[in-house]
Amino acid sequence: MLNRILSRLRNFYVATALGLLVWMTFFDANDLPSQIRNWLKLRELESEVTFYNDQIKEVQRARREVLGNDRLREKYARERYLMKKPTEDVFVIVDENNEPIEKQ
Template sequence: MQTLLRRLRNFYVATALVLLTWMTFFDANDLPSQIRNWWKLRELEGDAAFYEGRIKDIRRERREVLGNDRLREKYAREKYLMKKPTEDIFVIVDENNEPLEK
């Protein structure tokens, strides 16, 4: 009787090990794929948070600029260095070739 129980136990242990090995390395949803997907998800969530912040900033700037003609002109001059046809613009830069005023 004990040899039968021992054989059955060995059979179940072996079957469980084979199944675990199969699920870990050979299945379509194996462990390395799950880990890669988890890291990719974290990366994409970080990107989404960054772009949501950028969208919020751009919407805020847009509300500020579109509401006032003076602000629209100021924004165009500062961001895109636009000028009137009759004027000259001089941009003072530092040693890194960045404008001094931001």
């Protein structure tokens, strides 16, 4: 008789645990598919962070180059924005990496 009661009690706990597991996996606010979507979105956002950090470093480098002196500021404006005086033509000579040869 005691065996029967323990068996029914054990089956109740197993069924309850399985029900709770199914609920937590599929129906809860933090279910497994939502967690996977959130994890994938996190990876995408982390890659965007690295991209934008690289862009910030590039802009800071260009800013340091331009704010160095008036000659470099003029050179930067001519090369980057193709500014020129009305009576002249501007030619930028680049190396194989598409970088200007004259860097100061």
